[in-house]
Amino acid sequence: RFVTPGMSLGALSPEAHETLAIAMNRIGAKAVSGEGGEASERFSPRENGDNANSGIKQIASGRFGVTAEYLGACEEIEIKVAQGAKPGEGGQLPGFKVTEYIAKLRHSTPGVTLISPPPHHDIYSIEDLAQLIYDLKQINPHARVCVKLVSAAGIGTIAAGVAKAHADVILVSGNVGGTGASPQTSIKYAGTPWEMGLSEANQVLSLNGLRHRVKLRTDGGLKTGRDVVIAAILGAEEFGIGTLSLVAMGCIMVRQCHSNTCPVGVCVQDERLRAKFTGTPEKVINLMTFIAEEVREILARLGFRSLDEIIGRTDLLRQVSRGAEHLDDLDLNPILAKVDVASDQRRFNLDTWRNAVPDSLDALIIKDAKPVFERREKMQLTYNVRNTHRAVGTRLSAEITRIYGMKALDEGHVRIRLRGSAGQSLGAFLCQGITLEVFGDANDYVGKGLSGGTIIVRPTVSSPLVSHANTIIGNTVLYGATAGKLFAAGQAGERFAVRNSGAEVVVEGCGANGCEYMTGGTAVILGETGGNFGAGMTGGMAFVLDRHDRFSGQANPESIVWQRIDSAHWEDRLKGLIAAHIEGTDSQWAQEILRNWDRYLPQFWQVCPKEMLTRLAHPLSDAVAMEAAE
Structure with missing residues (x-):
């Protein structure tokens, strides 16, 4: 007890x-x-x-x-x-308590402050x-x-x-x-x-x-x-x-x-x-x-x-x-008071270990993926999905982690194709080796706690919607993600990549509080952002396409600095992620950006937490570093 x-x-x-x-x-x-x-x-x-x-x-x-x-x-x-x-x-x-050992466990950077939000x-x-x-x-x-x-x-x-x-x-x-x-x-x-x-x-x-x-x-x-x-x-x-x-x-x-x-x-x-x-x-x-x-x-x-x-x-x-008036005034x-419980109810929880919850779509996926567990075969499976199907991929991730470990399978070893609207928590805690590809859209909490897997969300081939002008995934995407990738051909909701500490992600716009409390990973936003971007951000890197010159009014200057991309290393890094986004989603908007790279590159902001400026293997410009120090 x-x-x-x-x-x-x-x-x-x-x-x-x-x-x-x-x-x-x-x-x-x-x-x-x-x-x-x-x-x-x-x-x-x-x-x-x-x-x-x-x-x-x-x-x-x-x-x-x-x-x-x-x-x-x-x-x-x-x-x-x-x-x-x-x-x-x-x-x-505090940063001085974040040793290399602590930083490794928390997927963060040694010496950098870590914030747990209220x-x-x-x-x-x-x-x-x-x-x-x-x-x-x-x-x-x-x-x-x-x-x-x-x-x-x-x-x-x-x-x-x-x-x-x-x-x-x-x-x-x-x-x-x-x-x-x-x-x-x-x-x-x-x-x-x-x-x-x-x-x-x-x-x-x-x-x-x-x-x-x-x-x-x-x-x-x-x-x-x-x-x-x-x-x-x-x-x-x-x-x-x-x-x-x-x-x-x-x-x-x-x-x-x-x-x-x-x-x-x-x-x-x-x-x-x-x-x-x-x-x-x-x-x-x-x-x-x-x-x-x-x-x-x-x-x-x-x-x-x-x-x-x-x-x-x-x-x-x-x-x-207590025998004294001023000590006995508290009733x-x-x-x-004792509550009388009904005769058919126990007075307390005597022997219940665990309250059961309904199965997800994963019960069927695990049954169909038996060769993965028996002979470690590669598999591709296809299902229709509805918004009542929650946490798709999570139970599959649990079974793979139990049998093989979290990092044993190569990327794409198990590929799950879904058509329709996925419910909440798509790919929560998804481990390495699993790729979820959704033709449609997804609700809130996509990639919550992502642990090495890959998630792709794209419109159906017949969709007439312009991807970068429409929302395709919900709020609080990649909350607490530690590793893996997410490519979404459309906009994300609010609190995009909050507390991301290792995932790489490309989306085509996001709502307020993007990259909040982020401590690692890379986020690429090929479109507009909402207010308070980067609040409490102490690690990782973000790239924002700002076609209408609005980002400076949306960013949180207390935590981050931003500059135009001025080095070949960071330019290549950004192009590589956009190319991977195209490969995964076939995004027409991303293809337009790469086709006209010389025109769009000057419209990108590179966003870096102030605490990371002196810890980058490829530093930003001296002017930005001096401005942050001031």
């Missing part, structure tokens, strides 16, 4: 992160990876039997290191909507959350999905929506806890205690007949067996113990985790300070054992044999009188 809350590589040192995972695996508990990715070498047990793999993989707003392989190597996937210590604020890993850009409603849960259950068909919420007024309503979205676990995170990297103002003044949020979530779920569909977990300052028992009485079935685990490993709470100066090597990336880490799995195991023993003692005094017997039994609690009865 014990879990270590998500503490990412980057916040923790690699040694501390691995020690926590090893300890929790030894006792049959679970460690959460945090949002910083995890090295694939940890996914298999070591020669001595120790398992450093985090049983719960976290997917946060930054989507750092989230690949098909990462999501497949776990028993549970946790969607971190927010953090109890700083709700609604997102996060930031919102998930593919979750703006419960329906969007349901879609993400569906996607994750396709990329790992055996894992359950947890949604991490923070304790706040109204959390019950949100929890009810999360349960209806087919989540399996709801985590209520309290305001106490979190690393010292949180701002002091947040640590002191943001969030509410886990008791309030947990009680409300349990009550609202019970009132709506949903409590039996999800497990409830809580964290945020649990330190003793008494805390665990109270959490169970208020409705929790699983318990997160994070800060105390760090203390067991040697943390002395100096609250300077953000500065890379942790004196005991727990939350630091500096090699010299990391050598001071003295934590061992045994220390964490002792802590968990003592907490469990205290839980048993308290249960015995209450007259119960197991935690299951007291979950939701708020009649076992009463408010203590805790709303927290202690």
Whole structure:
């Protein structure tokens, strides 16, 4: 029942992160990876039997290191909507903590700041959350999905929506806890205690007949067996113990985790300070054992044999009188209210492991692609597709990753041709070796978490539409993509290539907030862009065709600089991507550009993040670098 809350590589040192995972695996508990990715070498047990793999993989707003392989190597996937210590604020890993190792895991550049946005850009409603849960259950068909919420007024309503979205676990995170990297103002003044949020979530779920569909977990300052028992009485079935685990490993709470100066090597990336880490799995195991023993003692005094017997039994609690008027003015009865559930419903989630979701088109694709899995044959398959077919290619990617690995097959080994309008999340987490080619159009979230595959979206041959004047793919394309290619003969919606960290993409226009928070890869936009282009962009490169001289008014000057293309290297790079776009989509607009290259080349802007100017193998002009420095 014990879990270590998500503490990412980057916040923790690699040694501390691995020690926590090893300890929790030894006792049959679970460690959460945090949002910083995890090295694939940890996914298999070591020669001595120790398992450093985090049983719960976290997917946060930054989507750092989230690949098909990462999501497949776990028993549970946790969607971190927010953090109890700083709700609604997102996060930031300073450039000086981004070592080569961290940058490799997060598919970014060493020394460059990494930003986790406050919102998930593919979750703006419960329906969007349901879609993400569906996607994750396709990329790992055996894992359950947890949604991490923070304790706040109204959390019950949100929890009810999360349960209806087919989540399996709801985590209520309290305001106490979190690393010292949180701002002091947040640590002191943001969030509410886990008791309030947990009680409300349990009550609202019970009132709506949903409590039996999800497990409830809580964290945020649990330190003793008494805390665990109270959490169970208020409705929790699983318990997160994070800060105390760090203390067991040697943390002395100096609250300077953000500065890379942790004196005991727990939350630091500096090699010299990391050598001071003295934590061992045994220390964490002792802590968990003592907490469990205290839980048993308290249960015995209450007259119960197991935690299951007291979950939701708020009649076992009463408010203590302090004997002073000014200390007794808080009425805790709303927290202690007990909901009577219907006789045909369980009081809580006793044995449900995973709420099933419907199959996608991939169930048929996997059946037809049997020779790929049995004899590693190349195949090309063709299907009609409708907008009700969601996450096409995702389950196929999961099976290929499980059998061959994420990078074993050559590009185009399996080619899937689709005709019609593809539903949401086309090619989500698509791995190398799979090519999806759509004759028609596609909805939102195309290439979400793209992991090496290729996606081509083009109008049908008979379509009379002018490609660069019409939208062909929806919003939030390539969110968190780490590798692969996308060619779309038409415009994309808003938040195009948000948090892209490695994919190469060519589209013929995009909406607002293009290339937002991008940290890697290359984006070519052969047309107009919307406002706020490049906001928070700290890596990668973009090329924008600006025929009407409007781009300067659309770009975000805080993060990026832009110039005309003035070197043969970058010109060849751009031409190569446009040529690949033509090969994939047969775009008439792209052919027009290459035919009249001398006329269109001066209309292109090369967009570069300011943080990358001194790190380019082929630098931009001195004038642009000087302007950015000023």
